[in-house]
Amino acid sequence: MWVPRNLKLETRSTAMPLMWMGVCVSPFSFLKAEVQHLAVWCADNNLLLNTSKTKELIVDFRKEKGETHTPIHINGMTVERVSSFKFLGTHISETLTWTINTSSLVKKANQRLFFLRTLKKNHLSADILCNFYRCAIESILTNCITAWYGNCTVADRKSLQRVVKAAQHITRTPLPTIEVVQKKRCLNRARSILRDLSHPAYRLFQLLPSGRRYRCLQTKTSRFRNSFFPTAVSLLNSVPR
Numbered sequence: 276m277w278v279p280r281n282l283k284l285e286t287r288s289t290a291m292p293l294m295w296m297g298v299c300v301s302p303f304s305f306l307k308a309e310v311q312h313l314a315v316w317c318a319d320n321n322l323l324l325n326t327s328k329t330k331e332l333i334v335d336f337r338k339e340k341g342e343t344h345t346p347i348h349i350n351g352m353t354v355e356r357v358s359s360f361k362f363l364g365t366h367i368s369e370t371l372t373w374t375i376n377t378s379s380l381v382k383k384a385n386q387r388l389f390f391l392r393t394l395k396k397n398h399l400s401a402d403i404l405c406n407f408y409r410c411a412i413e414s415i416l417t418n419c420i421t422a423w424y425g426n427c428t429v430a431d432r433k434s435l436q437r438v439v440k441a442a443q444h445i446t447r448t449p450l451p452t453i454e455v456v457q458k459k460r461c462l463n464r465a466r467s468i469l470r471d472l473s474h475p476a477y478r479l480f481q482l483l484p485s486g487r488r489y490r491c492l493q494t495k496t497s498r499f500r501n502s503f504f505p506t507a508v509s510l511l512n513s514v515p516r
Contacts, residue, residue, distance in 0.1 A: 307347055314349050326352040332360050334369055365419045371498065373423045377431040380416055384438045387411045391445050404446040412442055417456050421464055424457045425501035458510060465507035479504050480511070488512045 317324050331354045333344055347354040359368040359375050366376035391412065394404055416435055424432075435453045443450045451459075468474045481490045489508050494500040 310347055310349060324349055326350065326354060329354050330360050331356045332358075332367065332369055334371060363419070365423065371426065373427050374431055376423055377427060377434060380418065381434050381438055384412050384415045385441075387415065388438070388441055388445070391442060395445050401446055401448050405448055405450070408442050408446060408450065412438065413450075413456070416453060417460065420453070420457045421460050421503050424453070425503065425506050426498055461503065461507050462510050462514065464503070465511055476504065480508065 314324055326349045329349065331347055333356065335344075344356075346356065359366050361367075366373075366379055368375055391404060391407060394407060416438060427435075432453065439450055439453060465480065468476050469480055471477065479492065482488070483490055489511050491508055491512075492505045494505055499505065
């Protein structure tokens with residue numbers, strides 16, 4: 276849910292109401308008001324929201340869920356509520372687990388292994404086989420990997436690595452593991468953010484007074500600790516400067 280800057284959260288362990296314009300409102304009521312505001316804006320600008328393609332995904336980790344989630348309506352039509360949704364090629368679930376996403380990637384990558392075996396049978400060189408692996412298979416396995424790999428289960432990581440081992444057996448050449456690729460992508464992404472002073476996440480990378488290490492982000496949950504930004508800070512600190 277998008278939250279404006281003038282919105283403040285009260286740190287309570289129960290309903291967690293929102294303080295907006297000095298009035299205590301429910302986060303779900305606020306979300307419905309924002310959706311209705313969006314629908315009115317679209318109507319005023321000759322745009323039409325496709326409700327049939329609009330999905331509602333609720334991520335709620337509160338221990339005490341006192342308020343029920345009533346459906347959202349747009350122009351009189353109920354928005355379908357789903358437990359997972361595919362966004363830009365990545366499956367996002369309501370529990371923020373990545374088994375569905377990993378299974379989808381592994382299934383697609385296994386289909387591409389057939390073409391790799393076909394190239395091998397036609398006696399193509401190892402360089403061509405490796406190039407095909409990087410373009411057609413590794414690119415699938417590592418799609419948005421900086422966002423989800425850190426919170427993957429051990430079983431998910433093993434299933435991803437099995438595809439790499441199968442491709443390595445076909446090409447007869449050593450291939451980088453998924454974990455190595457993920458760390459490299461995280462470092463490259465973090466360095467790209469550091470080069471862009473206008474990036475919204477630039478302020479998350481703060482140098483310590485020594486000027487040699489970055490301040491580690493405070494994390495209370497393993498989900499946040501294994502996410503991109505804390506991982507990127509740790510990797511930057513581990514690389515010799």
